[in-house]
Amino acid sequence: MRIVVALGGNALLQRGQVPDAEAQVENIRRAVRQLAPLTDDHEVVITHGNGPQVGVLAMESAADPRLTKAYPFDALGAMTQGLIGYWILQAMGNERPYRQFASIINQTLVDAHDPGFADPTKFVGEVYEEQQAHELAQRHGWQVKADGEHWRRVVASPRPREIIETKLIDHLLEESIIVVCAGGGGVPVVRTETGDLRGVEAVIDKDLSAALIARRLRADRLLVLTDVENVQVDFGTGHARPIKRTTPAELRRLEFPAGSMGPKVDAACQFVEAGGPGVAAAIGSLEETADLVHGVRGTYVTSN
Ligand SMILES: Nc1ncnc2c1ncn2[C@@H]1O[C@H](COP(=O)(O)OP(=O)(O)O)[C@@H](O)[C@H]1O
């Protein structure tokens, strides 16, 4: 099978964890232990989040007295692809030394008029208490929103339209190379009137980019790996219950938060709606990756 995996930002850095390199390398090592067995029997593409990391780089860039202007988010996104891609590449290589892995810096086309530019939803950086978040927003010109019980900086997150390097990724898979790509959803770019590509200030949702890649590569499975075992109905209430097997039609009738479960559900639905017979998407815990593939665990989404 051809499998596209979206590795949640929580797998790389848990909420509240200090973003030291050592901590992230250790988290990635744990995540990769779950992913490596997939590569024994399947063609695998790994995408990953970058919200916490791109927030750290943005703070560093804004604080650098030598710069007249902080680095824009397209450049910071490319940096996180290099950083996290390198960590994943090394960890995968250590788990499966006889396999070949490639991590690519990729660009993701977005629409310059996407409504996501006017209503930022992508959480970046660390979590704050509400009061502190508002103070930081005032001081740095950020926009901040509630993320569960905490508050975080938000940036624009336009919908991914095309993965510029799709053909390259396809070639690599056909050569039995495991590909890490679309880190942080891919570097957001728009096409100018002259046909050139130009980076834009945004962070794309990696789950939506993973769904797009999975569709374009005609994948059999989309695995959205995060820190909860299932998508839940009435999440966060006393009567929350897990959704096990479902369809896009059923999921589309429910509502999920824009900055967390919403894009995961949307990604799963988009992939299954566009896919051929036998395709499935699963949303669930990284720790249960092997069982998600066949719908034994997690929320398993099929067309009927
Ligand atoms: N209906 C829901 N079912 C399950 N989890 C939900 C739901 N709504 C919101 N969440 C939250 O979504 C989180 C996963 O989204 P997110 O933090 O963006 O994941 P990741 O960083 O792993 O991509 C869970 O930890 C949970 O707190």
Ligand SMILES: NC(=O)OP(=O)(O)O
């Ligand atoms: N870019 C992105 O979707 O990152 P997170 O998964 O960390 O939110």
